[in-house]
Amino acid sequence: xxxxxxxxxxxxxxxxxxxxxxxxxxxxxxxxxxxxxxxxxxxxxxxxxxxxxxxxxxxxxxxxxxxxxxxxxxxxxxxxxxxxxxxxxxxxxxxxxxxxxxxxxxxxxxxxxxxxxxxxxxxxxxxxxxxxxxxxxxxxxxxxxxxxxxxxxxxxxxxxxxxxxxxxxxxxxxxxxxxxxxxxxxxxxxxxxxxxxxxxxxxxxxxxxxxxxxxxxxxxxxxxxxxxxxxxxxxxxxxxxxxxxxxxxxxxxxxxxxxxxx
Numbered sequence: 001x002x003x004x005x006x007x008x009x010x011x012x013x014x015x016x017x018x019x020x021x022x023x024x025x026x027x028x029x030x031x032x033x034x035x036x037x038x039x040x041x042x043x044x045x046x047x048x049x050x051x052x053x054x055x056x057x058x059x060x061x062x063x064x065x066x067x068x069x070x071x072x073x074x075x076x077x078x079x080x081x082x083x084x085x086x087x088x089x090x091x092x093x094x095x096x097x098x099x100x101x102x103x104x105x106x107x108x109x110x111x112x113x114x115x116x117x118x119x120x121x122x123x124x125x126x127x128x129x130x131x132x133x134x135x136x137x138x139x140x141x142x143x144x145x146x147x148x149x150x151x152x153x154x155x156x157x158x159x160x161x162x163x164x165x166x167x168x169x170x171x172x173x174x175x176x177x178x179x180x181x182x183x184x185x186x187x188x189x190x191x192x193x194x195x196x197x198x199x200x201x202x203x204x205x206x207x208x209x210x211x212x213x214x215x216x217x218x219x220x221x222x223x224x225x226x227x228x229x230x231x232x233x234x235x236x237x238x239x240x241x242x243x244x245x246x247x248x249x250x251x252x253x254x255x256x257x258x259x260x261x262x
Contacts, residue, residue: 025050026072030092031117039098046077046090047101047113050120053079054112055181056105063105063184067170081180108188111163118143141219151216154202161198168194197247204239 037043047054053070071078079088121139169190173182209217
């Protein structure tokens with residue numbers, strides 16, 4: 001299991017784990033928000049970083065979203081909507097660059113947009129759900145530690161959890177259907193359910209692991225001299241054991257690789 005799963009902000013890597021990449025990453029000049037039609041209108045909108053694309057189709061109650069691997073070849077996005085057999089190729093020259101997501105989804109995804117550009121390294125370095133590496137730990141720490149002061153404040157953890165609730169919800173809904181697209185209605189309901197874990201996780205982490213009393217937690221306090229994998233397992237077990245049943249159930253479903261240590 002990965003440290004990013006413990007903090008629940010790296011679930012984008014879990015969503016994409018196991019997919020093999022043979023093409024190039026998306027270049028920086030092609031990252032951002034793009035649309036197949038006029039910005040904000042019906043059609044396909046993409047939020048793209050160098051490795052992941054968030055696809056948004058339609059508007060209003062008919063909106064559907066998907067999170068898929070993104071690659072680059074010959075000036076085009078290669079979107080593996082359902083494996084290689086259903087990859088979608090979109091030439092950059094056929095798309096319009098947009099400043100924002102469509103209004104119907106921009107509020108729901110505000111926190112996701114804020115961290116989306118930083119998820120590239122999480123996917124690259126934390127892709128293997130069975131191995132926790134020092135570089136994976138470092139990139140997740142940098143992603144959450146917005147003030148770069150070496151600790152996670154309650155505010156930083158709350159923001160991380162709000163962003164993570166989208167990926168938790170998306171993965172839960174997508175796992176129950178054959179295709180990668182999920183309706184905005186289902187996603188919104190599932191995200192509300194996933195978000196109930198946030199306040200509990202933040203309070204528990206700070207109250208349980210803040211050894212120096214600064215009302216924040218550092219990576220060292222979370223690890224407590226243990227390996228990253230041992231820390232992940234023990235913290236998750238502690239969270240599930242002390243959480244209300246409804247929250248414990250969400251936590252277990254959100255981290256499918258979770259298994260108690262022997």
